[in-house]
Amino acid sequence: MTTTDTEALSCQELVELVTDYLEGALEPADRLRFDSHIAGCVGCTRYPRAVARNDHADRNDHHRRSVARGGARAPLGLQRLGEQLAPGCPSSAICPTSTPASRPRANLSTVLCTP
Amino acid sequence: MGLRILVNTAKTRAQREGRVLPFSALNSPGRIPEAAVDPDRFRPEDDERYPGHWSVPPRDLPEERLLAAETRQLIAAAIDSLPATQAAVIRLRDVDGWSSEEVRNALDISEVNQRVLLHRARAKVRRALEDYLAPA
Numbered sequence: 001m002t003t004t005d006t007e008a009l010s011c012q013e014l015v016e017l018v019t020d021y022l023e024g025a026l027e028p029a030d031r032l033r034f035d036s037h038i039a040g041c042v043g044c045t046r047y048p049r050a051v052a053r054n055d056h057a058d059r060n061d062h063h064r065r066s067v068a069r070g071g072a073r074a075p076l077g078l079q080r081l082g083e084q085l086a087p088g089c090p091s092s093a094i095c096p097t098s099t100p101a102s103r104p105r106a107n108l109s110t111v112l113c114t115p
Numbered sequence: 116m117g118l119r120i121l122v123n124t125a126k127t128r129a130q131r132e133g134r135v136l137p138f139s140a141l142n143s144p145g146r147i148p149e150a151a152v153d154p155d156r157f158r159p160e161d162d163e164r165y166p167g168h169w170s171v172p173p174r175d176l177p178e179e180r181l182l183a184a185e186t187r188q189l190i191a192a193a194i195d196s197l198p199a200t201q202a203a204v205i206r207l208r209d210v211d212g213w214s215s216e217e218v219r220n221a222l223d224i225s226e227v228n229q230r231v232l233l234h235r236a237r238a239k240v241r242r243a244l245e246d247y248l249a250p251a
Contacts, residue, residue, distance in 0.1 A: 010167025012157040016150070019234035023215060025226075043172030048241050 009037045014044050018081065022049060038081060045082025151238035174249035186248065193243035197236050204229060205236035 009017070014037055020026050021034050038044050156171040180186055194202050194210075203222060207213040213221070219229050 010157070010165075011169045011172075012152070012154070012167040015152045015238075016234075018151070019230055019237065023230050023233075025230060041168075043169040046173040046175055048173070048176065048244070 009033045011037075011041065011044055014038070014041075015047060018047065018049065045080055047081045049081045149235055149238075151234065152242075171251070174245055174251070176244065176248045180248050186244070189243060189247050190240060193240045194236070197239060200224075201232045201236040201239075204232040205240065208233055209237070 014034060017026060017030065017034060021031065026034060156169060158165050158168050158170045160166050162168075194205055197205065200222070204218055207218045207221070208215065215226070215229055215233075218224075219226060222229075224232070
């Protein structure tokens with residue numbers, strides 16, 4: 001999905017782009033808008049990025065084959081979106097260690113968007 | 116439902132369940148059909164300061180309960196209640212750990228359809244989880 005403007009994303013827009021983001025399907029400009037929003041928004045970092053657990057005993061053969069050949073990502077855990085972007089960091093919105101120097105600073109409205 | 120039967124119906128269902136949003140829908144997210152999150156949880160579009168931002172942000176899900184068997188049962192039930200192709204996609208991707216390419220090939224659906232189906236399915240399961248684990 002592509003959005004047409006260059007303004008900061010709102011939270012409502014972001015939740016509709018989450019899957020495209022995680023699937024690597026966003027245009028670079030939209031990816032940047034997504035990154036800069038999530039860097040400053042506690043609410044959105046809490047939005048869970050996936051739903052299932054990987055400790056099922058019933059993984060099938062196909063899965064084992066996939067993992068064995070490295071062709072598939074491990075099943076996703078139910079983690080906060082923020083942890084996807086800042087592995088190992090607390091879920092706090094601003095995590096300087098996870099912010100590449102090139103990433104634009106989140107604008108004020110996204111920083112303040114969580115009551 | 117067996118995989119073979121599923122594949123036979125996936126194409127037409129995917130068409131219906133996975134209809135792609137027109138880009139313009141994002142400009143008025145309050146009117147997105149099948150919105151991922153209840154529009155009431157966001158400030159209105161005409162909000163003076165933060166239009167479209169959370170008014171009721173996602174609640175923190177207690178980690179220890181995510182591990183519980185009861186939560187897995189809830190996830191399974193939520194998945195079972197989805198339209199068939201959405202259920203198949205989320206099960207294969209998030210429970211069985213298939214890649215998107217494997218799912219696209221198995222169900223014979225397009226890349227975009229796979230994403231839309233996954234998006235809708237995850238959104239509904241997230242809602243069910245939040246309602247259950249962190250009721251408002």
